[in-house]
Amino acid sequence: MKRLPRSFYDRETALVARDLLGTYLVSVSDGKKRIGRIVETEAYLGPHDLASHSSKGMTERNRVMFGPPGHAYVYMIYGMHFCLNVVTEGEGHGSAVLLRALEPVRGIESRTQGPALLCRALGIDRCLNGYDLVSGGLYIAVRDEDARPVVARGPRIGVQYAGRWARRHLRFCVRGNPFVSGR
DNA sequence: TGCACGATGAAC
DNA sequence: TTCATCGTGCAC
Numbered sequence: 001m002k003r004l005p006r007s008f009y010d011r012e013t014a015l016v017a018r019d020l021l022g023t024y025l026v027s028v029s030d031g032k033k034r035i036g037r038i039v040e041t042e043a044y045l046g047p048h049d050l051a052s053h054s055s056k057g058m059t060e061r062n063r064v065m066f067g068p069p070g071h072a073y074v075y076m077i078y079g080m081h082f083c084l085n086v087v088t089e090g091e092g093h094g095s096a097v098l099l100r101a102l103e104p105v106r107g108i109e110s111r112t113q114g115p116a117l118l119c120r121a122l123g124i125d126r127c128l129n130g131y132d133l134v135s136g137g138l139y140i141a142v143r144d145e146d147a148r149p150v151v152a153r154g155p156r157i158g159v160q161y162a163g164r165w166a167r168r169h170l171r172f173c174v175r176g177n178p179f180v181s182g183r
Numbered sequence: 184t185g186c187a188c189g190a191t192g193a194a195c
Numbered sequence: 196t197t198c199a200t201c202g203t204g205c206a207c
Contacts, residue, residue, distance in 0.1 A: 042190070051190070061203060079201030081191050098190055116191050158190050183191090 001026060001035075001141035006134045009069035013088040013095040017043035018151055018172050020086075022143035025102060027122045029137055034122050036102030036112055038140070039149075040173040040180045042156045044085070046095045051162035054094030064130045066094045072138065074119070074129040081116030082125050086133060086140070100157070100171075103179040114181040149174040157183050 001024060009016055020041050027034045044052035044065075053062040053075070064073040065087055073085040073096050085096040102112035102121070110121045119125070124138070133139045143149075152175040159166045173180040 044190075053190080056204075059204070075190090076202060078189060078191055078199080080199070083190060085190085100190085114191070156190070161189090 003134065004070075004140045004142060006068075006070040009086060009088050009133075010090060011088065013045050013097060014043040014170060016086070016088045017041040017097040017170070020097060020099070020140070021151055021172055021174050022147055022149040024105065024141040024143070025099065025118075025122070026141055027124070027138050029123065032107055034107035035105040035141075036108055036118070036122070037105055037143075038099060038101075039103050039177045040099075040101035040171070042098040042100060042172070043088075043170040044096050044098065045170070046089075046093055049095075049162075050165040051156060051159035052094070052096075054096075058094070062094075065096050066092055067130070070132065070134045072124075072128050072131040072133055074124060074126050074131075076126060077116065082119040083115040084119050084124050084128075101173070101179050101181045103174075103177060113179055114183070149177075151175065157181070 025036050047054045054065050058066045068091045071087045085098045088095045100115045111117045112121045153169040154171050156171045
């Protein structure tokens, strides 16, 4: 499978979020290859986006968001779950795309319908924070050219506190796909 | 040094 | 609708 180049991530964040639909998240670790098709994403645009972690400026937790594109930003949420993001746009921008759901393709034995379940299914934890998706065993592969998904949009999940930013349609999913998270 | 609160998921 | 569970960021 052909890996997405860094230039893919170095673009406007909402475009990256949309174009990630239909691509494949691939994890190769301890001899196991796990593949899921990305069917749901959310764009977090930068410090001006009040729903984004970067809206409070660069901190110890979110420093990877401000680094170069094409790296994984993994954080713990609610004291018990991990979420996986991919950093977008130029270094210092503070933007990323949250991967929310996968359609299992190979080597996946548990649910992937939601950002924390996705991480659990692929064994992703904070060890992978800052990991370069362009050079290692965790990466994203191009979608099949003849399988361009029909895209649906809506408000992002769980960011009600963000005022008008909570209402922006920055969540993208493959229309009708049963593996899109239900919330 | 203390404390309020999550980009969630599962149970009730 | 409630709760588990704890790292982070900021107030004091």
